Amino acid sequence: MQLTLEFGGGLELLCDSVKIHKINVDPEAGVEKLTMKHLLAWVRTNLIKERPEMFMKGDSVRPGVLVLVNDCDWELTGQLDTTLEEKDVVVFISTLHGG
Amino acid sequence: MQLTLEFGGGLELLCDSVKIHKINVDPEAGVEKLTMKHLLAWVRTNLIKERPEMFMKGDSVRPGVLVLVNDCDWELTGQLDTTLEEKDVVVFISTLHGG
Amino acid sequence: DSSFGHGLSPNMIYRYSRHLLLPSFGVQGQSNLVKSSILVVGAGGLGAPALLYLAACGVGRLGIVDHDIVELNNLHRQIIHTEAYIGWSKVESAAAACRSVNSTIQIVEHKEAFRTSNALEIMSKYDIVVDATDNVPSRYMINDCCVVLGKPLVSGAALGMEGQLTVYNYNGGPCYRCLFPVPPPTTACQRCSDSGVLGVVPGVIGCLQALEAIKIASVIGEPLSGRMLLFDALSARIRIVKLRERSSQCKACGENAALTQQQFQNFDYEKFTQSPLSTSPLKLNLL
Amino acid sequence: DSSFGHGLSPNMIYRYSRHLLLPSFGVQGQSNLVKSSILVVGAGGLGAPALLYLAACGVGRLGIVDHDIVELNNLHRQIIHTEAYIGWSKVESAAAACRSVNSTIQIVEHKEAFRTSNALEIMSKYDIVVDATDNVPSRYMINDCCVVLGKPLVSGAALGMEGQLTVYNYNGGPCYRCLFPVPPPTTACQRCSDSGVLGVVPGVIGCLQALEAIKIASVIGEPLSGRMLLFDALSARIRIVKLRERSSQCKACGENAALTQQQFQNFDYEKFTQSPLSTSPLKLNLL
Numbered sequence: 143m144q145l146t147l148e149f150g151g152g153l154e155l156l157c158d159s160v161k162i163h164k165i166n167v168d169p170e171a172g173v174e175k176l177t178m179k180h181l182l183a184w185v186r187t188n189l190i191k192e193r194p195e196m197f198m199k200g201d202s203v204r205p206g207v208l209v210l211v212n213d214c215d216w217e218l219t220g221q222l223d224t225t226l227e228e229k230d231v232v233v234f235i236s237t238l239h240g241g
Numbered sequence: 242m243q244l245t246l247e248f249g250g251g252l253e254l255l256c257d258s259v260k261i262h263k264i265n266v267d268p269e270a271g272v273e274k275l276t277m278k279h280l281l282a283w284v285r286t287n288l289i290k291e292r293p294e295m296f297m298k299g300d301s302v303r304p305g306v307l308v309l310v311n312d313c314d315w316e317l318t319g320q321l322d323t324t325l326e327e328k329d330v331v332v333f334i335s336t337l338h339g340g
Numbered sequence: 341d342s343s344f345g346h347g348l349s350p351n352m353i354y355r356y357s358r359h360l361l362l363p364s365f366g367v368q369g370q371s372n373l374v375k376s377s378i379l380v381v382g383a384g385g386l387g388a389p390a391l392l393y394l395a396a397c398g399v400g401r402l403g404i405v406d407h408d409i410v411e412l413n414n415l416h417r418q419i420i421h422t423e424a425y426i427g428w429s430k431v432e433s434a435a436a437a438c439r440s441v442n443s444t445i446q447i448v449e450h451k452e453a454f455r456t457s458n459a460l461e462i463m464s465k466y467d468i469v470v471d472a473t474d475n476v477p478s479r480y481m482i483n484d485c486c487v488v489l490g491k492p493l494v495s496g497a498a499l500g501m502e503g504q505l506t507v508y509n510y511n512g513g514p515c516y517r518c519l520f521p522v523p524p525p526t527t528a529c530q531r532c533s534d535s536g537v538l539g540v541v542p543g544v545i546g547c548l549q550a551l552e553a554i555k556i557a558s559v560i561g562e563p564l565s566g567r568m569l570l571f572d573a574l575s576a577r578i579r580i581v582k583l584r585e586r587s588s589q590c591k592a593c594g595e596n597a598a599l600t601q602q603q604f605q606n607f608d609y610e611k612f613t614q615s616p617l618s619t620s621p622l623k624l625n626l627l
Numbered sequence: 628d629s630s631f632g633h634g635l636s637p638n639m640i641y642r643y644s645r646h647l648l649l650p651s652f653g654v655q656g657q658s659n660l661v662k663s664s665i666l667v668v669g670a671g672g673l674g675a676p677a678l679l680y681l682a683a684c685g686v687g688r689l690g691i692v693d694h695d696i697v698e699l700n701n702l703h704r705q706i707i708h709t710e711a712y713i714g715w716s717k718v719e720s721a722a723a724a725c726r727s728v729n730s731t732i733q734i735v736e737h738k739e740a741f742r743t744s745n746a747l748e749i750m751s752k753y754d755i756v757v758d759a760t761d762n763v764p765s766r767y768m769i770n771d772c773c774v775v776l777g778k779p780l781v782s783g784a785a786l787g788m789e790g791q792l793t794v795y796n797y798n799g800g801p802c803y804r805c806l807f808p809v810p811p812p813t814t815a816c817q818r819c820s821d822s823g824v825l826g827v828v829p830g831v832i833g834c835l836q837a838l839e840a841i842k843i844a845s846v847i848g849e850p851l852s853g854r855m856l857l858f859d860a861l862s863a864r865i866r867i868v869k870l871r872e873r874s875s876q877c878k879a880c881g882e883n884a885a886l887t888q889q890q891f892q893n894f895d896y897e898k899f900t901q902s903p904l905s906t907s908p909l910k911l912n913l914l
């Protein structure tokens with residue numbers, strides 16, 4: 143399944159400072175749908191090059207990270223259970239505090 | 242066919258000051274595809290309430306109006322011959338000169 | 341004063357004529373603005389343009405809170421301060437600049453750090469709050485104070501080449517704690533003073549904060565509540581995304597929360613976020 | 628001067644420290660900025676924030692062109708001007724404000740209308756041009772002058788509750804005439820002075836113009852060339868759309884065009900657009 147992942151607010155520093163990643167990822171063996179839970183595990187294994195604790199906590203994202211599926215807060219789409227579809231855009235953004 | 246039309250830069254004043262219009266429009270009788278040329282004629286008949294010369298000139302838009310099909314300049318999609326698809330978003334925007 | 345019911349003097353009508361000409365703003369919008377009061381917390385990178393535009397547009401009473409002093413390394417982005425004010429309090433400097441563009445509005449100087457001990461008293465005098473601070477504990481504190489007092493909060497942030505903007509606690513929409521119930525790890529909390537910021541990035545966000553505050557104050561348009569603007573200056577890309585609704589579980593605004601003034605005053609925001617409210621000066625060692 | 632090759636003095640290193648800390652900007656970006664020159668045409672609603680941020684960020688030489696004088700009804704949006712400067716030339720007022728935030732850069736005052744007779748001479752001294760004017764003939768004239776001299780053009784516009792922004796004539800991208808070969812009918816050309824503008828809308832666009840000029844000058848990021856930003860303040864919506872490429876048929880930059888300096892100087896922009904280059908004063912009759 144083709145997805146576009148975007149990292150912002152400093153999270154891109156965890157993946158070689160690359161903000162936009164066009165990826166191909168398939169559901170787990172024996173499972174039909176690709177969920178955010180599986181995608182997070184995939185990202186941690188394949189994209190995060192350093193300090194994974196700055197991206198995840200347990201099996202979800204760390205506090206202060208917003209997750210957006212097609213420009214919509216993942217709290218509205220089902221969080222970890224969100225089912226992803228072909229060409230979806232998933233944004234991970236760390237909230238900023240500077241001024 | 243369901244389309245979203247948006248008017249901006251003052252063009253909304255020609256359609257009762259409403260910027261966003263969700264419309265249903267079908268191709269001409271005997272024609273399969275809906276083109277921008279037909280959509281423009283449809284807009285002129287159905288949405289433009291006053292001063293049509295501020296929107297069109299001949300069978301195209303007047304100078305100074307940008308037409309965007311799915312956030313892309315219609316010069317890149319074929320201008321009047323652009324074929325529209327279900328759920329496309331077409332923006333008509335008058336260029337601004339103020340400062 | 342005026343006998344036309346809109347509270348606009350002939351001088352104001354001339355000064356704000358380009359607002360009055362606007363069909364979607366007009367006399368009613370300007371009249372609402374002139375009667376409104378806005379508090380800006382922080383007279384730094386975000387506060388600088390926000391304050392100048394709020395003063396210029398004719399907000400009736402404009403409050404400025406900051407305890408900081410103007411330094412030379414602020415001037416690359418804090419365009420409200422001039423070299424002549426280096427060493428002065430940011431509030432005095434910003435207030436002078438605001439008065440110089442509009443002497444007809446009331447400008448209130450709060451030359452102190454915004455703390456739980458003074459927050460309720462200061463904020464209660466204003467209709468709308470603009471968060472232009474630069475650290476995590478202040479953001480939680482300002483949010484909670486807005487929830488306790490029922491004030492809409494225009495929240496902006498900028499760091500590096502990116503900016504973020506939203507309106508919290510407005511018309512049933514979410515608050516900061518609805519989005520971020522748990523504070524981030526301190527290692528994830530960079531400040532402009534530590535990590536740098538392109539000066540014009542808070543400029544863009546601060547202007548947008550002024551715009552959202554003006555929309556709320558003048559009762560026009562759709563404020564950016566339940567939505568967040570994400571700005572990436574380097575690639576010139578902007579996203580406006582849909583946020584979650586108010587959370588019934590929220591410790592500040594949730595159904596069973598009912599945060600009281602007393603609880604707010606006793607809450608230790610530095611301990612909660614494990615971050616200090618004040619910035620320590622930067623040690624730069626580039627050469 | 629400096630012996631480190633980047634041309635930054637210790638004073639500059641302190642002043643611009645938050646830029647130098649930025650990995651994507653750093654010493655090289657600041658050094659490029661300090662060596663660059665930018666011309667801002669128009670010290671009004673767009674020019675005000677653009678000039679302040681360009682001065683503050685450390686552009687080496689900043690030129691300001693305008694023939695207008697500061698009026699009270701400018702102050703709701705032109706935050707670079709203060710009440711004390713009402714009746715003064717906008718260029719003098721803006722230059723004084725820029726100097727007060729950054730005395731280390733060179734500020735050049737062009738107190739004259741930008742016309743075909745002086746445009747080439749003025750513009751040839753700068754690397755980048757910011758169009759912050761308010762009328763159609765100026766926009767064609769500035770575009771053509773940029774094409775003749777090969778300068779990138781950061782073009783912004785604001786009216787009512789809306790703003791637009793793009794970069795023309797940059798790196799093979801389209802110019803203004805590629806998009807608008809035929810001028811609009813005069814009835815479609817409203818000015819802020821006739822139709823009104825919410826003051827902070829040119830504030831947002833002017834900041835974004837400064838940003839794009841800074842990106843080009845410092846050689847960072849992706850300038851907004853071949854793309855246009857459309858800003859709707861009322862609904863807080865922003866679109867960034869893809870524009871056509873440079874047109875081979877363009878009368879200014881097209882393959883067989885080769886607009887010469889002589890042709891530019893003889894072109895009658897007022898006749899071409901059927902609009903005057905100067906604004907007549909507003910007659911407001913609200914009461």
Ligand SMILES: [Zn+2]
Pocket residue numbers: 514515516517518519586587590591592593594
């Ligand atoms: Zn809440």
Ligand SMILES: [Zn+2]
Pocket residue numbers: 801802803804805806873874877878879880881
């Ligand atoms: Zn061209």
